[in-house]
Amino acid sequence: MGSSTPQARRSDTRERIQKTALDLFVSRGYEKTSLREIAEELGVTKAALYYHFKTKEDILSAISEELGRPVDELIAWAKEQPPGLETRRELLIRYSAALKSAIPIYHILQENQATLRDLAVGQTLRERVESIARLMHAGGIPFDTHVRVASALLTVHFGAFTLDEVGGTDEQKRQALLAVALETLDSAGARAAEEATAKAVGKG
């Protein structure tokens, strides 16, 4: 059908607001960033922000949706996969990659949890994280495996925000942490495989 691009000389203000807001939310926190600050930084009035976004929360929502898309797509993908060791490994690998673009919002979620607790966008953000966790823990797996999955996930997830001690570039760190996490996961896999074998053969 005819592409109804409403184009016109649309102002880029909406995007600029998102960008500025993101920077400030990350560096000063969501609550501590006032709309006045965002507006001043942009050289517009507070009311201008309200022309483009319904509320302060709405700004964060838009940011969350945009930056979180890779993770959302990953979740959609994971839901289609059969639960199992291989899926867990693949999911962890892809999650580590998806985090690259999503780091800023997770950072915000991380550092402003108390504030975001009552906000709808907080709920959304948290659900994203929990979805990944749920999918990683899916399938009837033994307690030990649960623990290993948890460790692997914590390593990959929180390793993305913290860690100054480690040294190396961000990408190097990411790769290395992923490797360690996979190793932790594999021990679980090995053990599970053992158990499966034991069950099937009756111990050998």
Next chain:
Amino acid sequence: MGSSTPQARRSDTRERIQKTALDLFVSRGYEKTSLREIAEELGVTKAALYYHFKTKEDILSAISEELGRPVDELIAWAKEQPPGLETRRELLIRYSAALKSAIPIYHILQENQATLRDLAVGQTLRERVESIARLMHAGGIPFDTHVRVASALLTVHFGAFTLDEVGGTDEQKRQALLAVALETLDSAGARAAEEATAKAVGKG
């Protein structure tokens, strides 16, 4: 009973303030908890809080000092130890234990980082965490070991706050996570030993 006036004992108000404030800081967040709320919950006036504490931050400081003592002592202990694999293992084990009492303040630090960023108490709190990290990463250790230490620490530290998926009691979780973390650490030790050997022999 016996003594006529219950006034004989020192006012426990200061402690009650700390306790109430802690509960609210944990459940609603530091910024989102107003002094009015604390005062109302206690049945005193806001001004009463100011009689016992200089500022809002001061309340958190007192809490932090009290609950963080075990960790502080652990840090003092660790500084006396020679760096090395064995110390790292022992430190991780003791840290896992120390966290049990310190969880609430770490929770607060965790969920209000943005807010605590500019506060002196935030600095103190962060330094405690960073001290542990620095000590765990101490000694000239290779990159791979850094990464494993990081993973072990993330597992133990963040495992204490999050994790509903795993199942089991808090104590079971703690033990299990510690076990996995130690395993991750040991692999590093093994590898380090290997490398050391390799170096000595001239690579193989």
Next chain:
Amino acid sequence: MGSSTPQARRSDTRERIQKTALDLFVSRGYEKTSLREIAEELGVTKAALYYHFKTKEDILSAISEELGRPVDELIAWAKEQPPGLETRRELLIRYSAALKSAIPIYHILQENQATLRDLAVGQTLRERVESIARLMHAGGIPFDTHVRVASALLTVHFGAFTLDEVGGTDEQKRQALLAVALETLDSAGARAAEEATAKAVGKG
């Protein structure tokens, strides 16, 4: 400024705005109805309203002029009549009828008096009501008659907005209230006639 194809029918947007605005002014109040609401309800932008009307007040003015016409005509008529009992009766009867179409604006005036106080349209609206009152009170009439006229007017005027307790259809209520009001008025007339007679004859 050249005359171009003069459309047979002017855009009906102006009328639609008036209609929607009237509905909202009645149901939510003048002040509490924002131009945004009106525009949204109509599916146009706020700026569109400003194409058709100079200000928000102007919208109400247009509505007032249209719905108030019967009352304005009544006022014009009454000004031509000689003051006296008969005119008062007739005026009251006609006013009761004229109110039928004018109720919405009087409702608005009634419920938003405080807001309309400083507005020109408020002045206009009030003047309409006051004109009727002035004409009903016209002629050198004694205090008692003034009071009866007032009662009759209050009955007819406010009876049109309020009254759920009475029962019956709106038209039935209107008729019945008018009847009672006329009765009140007539007592005044009778008494005035008596007094006149008494004066003339000297009383026995």
Next chain:
Amino acid sequence: MGSSTPQARRSDTRERIQKTALDLFVSRGYEKTSLREIAEELGVTKAALYYHFKTKEDILSAISEELGRPVDELIAWAKEQPPGLETRRELLIRYSAALKSAIPIYHILQENQATLRDLAVGQTLRERVESIARLMHAGGIPFDTHVRVASALLTVHFGAFTLDEVGGTDEQKRQALLAVALETLDSAGARAAEEATAKAVGKG
């Protein structure tokens, strides 16, 4: 030094706020009166108002409760009386008297109905008026009597706010309007008596 404002130490501020707010609510309307205005008029800050009242609406609530007490007491009294002509007369008489102190709040209710529609205090205010109406209309009375009761009530109630045309002092007006209203009511009584007689005798 140089400050010459020797204000009372006692807390008469709450009362002064109520008084000032009442004046402004009456003269400028509830919505159009900002807290800034009230505060400025009193020479305090907006925050001071919030020390004494929880919200803007709360100020009006307090006023309503204080000034409306006579009417509330009247309602309580009326609920104890047996319905009937005599009670209606007495209620009307007492209501007319009670209105003297309550006029300002009814004025506010009257002129800000649209604004007060969504406020709890508006509900309360309206209920007061409706209670009186319900009590006046109580008992199984014929349609005609309902109409007369309505007229009487409209006369007494709205006569208290409006009416510049009539002349005389406020008290004179009140008395005169009450007299006319009672007359209207009595006609109803007479008619009811007639009907009763007619019923008893078996049609005349």
Next chain:
DNA sequence: GATGAATGAGGGTTCATTCAT
């Protein structure tokens, strides 16, 4: 005939904090 973008002024409300008593 209408829109998109923006503004200035103001709204009610909450907060940590102070200080005389």
Next chain:
DNA sequence: AATGAATGAACCCTCATTCAT
């Protein structure tokens, strides 16, 4: 040991209105 009263600064948000296009 604690209170009552008050403040100043900041908050998010809404409004009627303007104007280039």
